């Protein structure tokens with residue numbers, strides 16, 4: 161194989177594409193690139209076009225940057241050639257994201273609007289204001305209200321125009337279950353686990369983490385099959401707290417960025433929100449409140465989500481939420497741990513890596529309960545307690 165792609169080379173190609181895309185879309189106007197926003201997924205830049213603040217995003221082959229840099233799509237030359245074709249495809253990831261942003265806006269869902277798409281590059285209007293993650297950190301007592309506002313703000317997803325678009329141009333790439341299977345199935349999955357953290361952890365910690373993740377992955381691969389997931393709805397896809405912004409303050413409707421709409425199980429978005437809220441709690445506990453304030457808020461949010469469900473269904477939903485939460489946590493932890501040392505990581509990613517041991521204890525405890533068939537309500541209470549212990553310093 162030719163040499164692995166290097167971050168600086170990929171970034172230079174993306175920057176060139178962003179400039180050419182802007183020149184196609186706005187021939188008379190000047191594009192000024194601002195800060196690079198570190199991401200393990202895409203290449204994102206703040207930018208100005210004329211007098212407008214925007215975000216420019218490029219995706220390499222629709223894969224995560226970490227996967228591309230690890231050589232999943234081949235060496236540097238292969239990636240460069242494949243990307244030239246991918247960027248021109250009407251089915252590229254960001255062409256679908258552009259179409260989804262337009263459909264969401266039409267359906268009355270508040271999103272950071274698409275202002276242009278060309279050559280595989282997506283330009284969105286800049287949404288200003290704190291994220292759901294910022295607001296929970298600042299005022300943990302609002303956790304339940306904020307998480308509920310995120311779900312309520314997406315009610316429009318189930319409207320017919322959105323469903324029609326999703327069936328024509330879904331983004332299945334953000335499925336937690338799909339990502340988990342892609343990463344961990346078979347021999348390549350086992351090799352991937354064995355090498356977790358080689359660039360990012362000391363050898364002793366690394367071996368401990370790889371051993372626990374191996375056990376947890378084996379349990380989850382069994383659990384995700386039984387029972388099969390229920391009816392599918394339209395899910396937002398990547399509903400993490402960083403993708404929900406509150407430009408008009410914490411009591412007004414949120415605005416969403418980075419959709420990955422697809423058909424999926426009804427617990428998917430809530431599981432993502434829970435997973436990433438717990439992850440933020442473990443990585444950066446609120447400075448002025450006990451961690452239980454956030455955990456109580458998460459518990460109240462989930463209780464409200466399940467209130468309409470009758471007893472056996474409610475238990476199933478909770479169990480699926482727990483399995484999906486754990487799969488998402490393993491997905492993101494392993495992505496951070498396999499990111500090459502040259503890739504700048506997003507905010508809190510280093511803190512997540514530093515807490516890998518505590519996260520492994522949490523993953524092990526909760527997956528053991530699920531594997532033992534513990535009653536879902538009891539498993540859920542134990543899981544929140546384990547999350548609080550992982551977050552305690």
Ligand SMILES: Nc1ncnc2c1ncn2[C@@H]1O[C@H](COP(=O)(O)OP(=O)(O)OP(=O)(O)O)[C@@H](O)[C@H]1O
Nearest residue numbers: 197199201202204215272284285286287402417418
């Ligand atoms: N339109 C926007 N308005 C405000 N912030 C934005 C916008 N687009 C992107 N950002 C910022 O850039 C970050 C990365 O952008 P985005 O989520 O679209 O890319 P990504 O590659 O999918 O990243 P990630 O894997 O972190 O989700 C966002 O979390 C947000 O902080």
Ligand SMILES: [Mg+2]
Nearest residue numbers: 201398403418
């Ligand atoms: Mg994103």
